[in-house]
Amino acid sequence: MRIGILTSGGDAPGMNPAIRAATIVAIALGHEPVGVRHGYQGLIGGELVPLDLAQVGDALRRGGTILQSARCAEFHEPEVRRTARAVLTDAGIGGLIVIGGNGSLAGAFHLSDPTEAGDWPVRVIGIPASIDNDIALTSLSIGVDTAMNTIVEACDKIADTASAHDRIFLVEVMGRDCGYLAMTSAIASGADMVLFPEADRSENELVDSVVDAVLAVRARGGSQKVIAIKAEGIETPSTRLKELVDARLASETGQQLADIETRVTVLGHVVRGGRPSAFDRLLGSRMGNVAVRSLVDGAHRQMVAWQPPVDAVGGVGEPSSHDPYCHLMPLGVVLDATRELLDGRSPLARWRATIFDDLQDVFLL
Numbered sequence: 001m002r003i004g005i006l007t008s009g010g011d012a013p014g015m016n017p018a019i020r021a022a023t024i025v026a027i028a029l030g031h032e033p034v035g036v037r038h039g040y041q042g043l044i045g046g047e048l049v050p051l052d053l054a055q056v057g058d059a060l061r062r063g064g065t066i067l068q069s070a071r072c073a074e075f076h077e078p079e080v081r082r083t084a085r086a087v088l089t090d091a092g093i094g095g096l097i098v099i100g101g102n103g104s105l106a107g108a109f110h111l112s113d114p115t116e117a118g119d120w121p122v123r124v125i126g127i128p129a130s131i132d133n134d135i136a137l138t139s140l141s142i143g144v145d146t147a148m149n150t151i152v153e154a155c156d157k158i159a160d161t162a163s164a165h166d167r168i169f170l171v172e173v174m175g176r177d178c179g180y181l182a183m184t185s186a187i188a189s190g191a192d193m194v195l196f197p198e199a200d201r202s203e204n205e206l207v208d209s210v211v212d213a214v215l216a217v218r219a220r221g222g223s224q225k226v227i228a229i230k231a232e233g234i235e236t237p238s239t240r241l242k243e244l245v246d247a248r249l250a251s252e253t254g255q256q257l258a259d260i261e262t263r264v265t266v267l268g269h270v271v272r273g274g275r276p277s278a279f280d281r282l283l284g285s286r287m288g289n290v291a292v293r294s295l296v297d298g299a300h301r302q303m304v305a306w307q308p309p310v311d312a313v314g315g316v317g318e319p320s321s322h323d324p325y326c327h328l329m330p331l332g333v334v335l336d337a338t339r340e341l342l343d344g345r346s347p348l349a350r351w352r353a354t355i356f357d358d359l360q361d362v363f364l365l
Helices: 015-028 039-044 078-090 102-111 144-165 180-189 203-220 238-253 278-297 331-342 347-358
Strands: 002-007 032-036 048-050 093-100 123-128 168-173 193-195 226-231 262-266 302-306 318-320 323-330
Touching (some): 002 039, 015 032, 015 093, 015 278, 039 078, 039 102, 078 093, 093 278, 102 331, 144 180, 144 226, 144 278, 180 347, 203 226, 238 262, 302 331, 331 347
Parallel strands (some): 002 032, 002 093, 093 123, 123 302, 193 226
Antiparallel strands (some): 318 323
């Protein structure tokens, strides 16, 4: 079998270990790996390249994706997907591994939809890779661990200068509409509070939260620094939030806290970069291994999931016979569950929204 490997959408540290593992396992099993450059955009243009052991040898250590990636809005069009199917068929591809986030997995789902593709013989399997951890039915996606470690390292450094000057820092982190990175990095970095979209707070409530944290830190003595982590999914811009917090502190405390300096740090795309962590190297490698072996076994229109939530497993997916920590989840079910997660309707989304409300008093101790 010729097995195509494609990375799409936003890059995530750990994509390269997945590419490497899929290439090595495919060759070991007697199959031929073929890379698709520049995601779906490159697929449409026929950018297919052979992959061998020499090409992927050092990929494990590199961030980003050696196959490169791209956004492809036109892939929503049936005619464009028809072109993509023709490219794969003409190249003799029998299986396609799509490594990417929600949009990439949706592309794989529609590309292989039998109502549109008929009896198209190419089998398709997805691997979740998104630093936002906004894909349902997998506990972690490739890239999340590295991104979280990058945020924690940055916050540790920011905390040093914040302590030296008793400053307030608003640190904005990536995550799109999902607050997972903000939540987990707030705990791991010892932040004083966190703002995330799942809480669905008004602008005034956001300001109240930051001001309460500042006053609580000032009241307990010791270091007067305040680290507040803000998810990019919060609609109020960080600069406006800073202005509102400064104004509220001045009005409520008079001259008492007039000398406090509030600074904004937007980590931005630095969160995406860097060498993948040991965990992301392992996660990408294990998912790449399962993806190839599952394709060879005949799996189709599935996603490789890492330790899916217990309440999601029953009757939905099945454990992989190649790795006890991985499950195969139907792509359509994954996409439906992801919509519920991002809309705040899933049990996981509701838990995320309430857990930090429960922990608010702990943060302010």
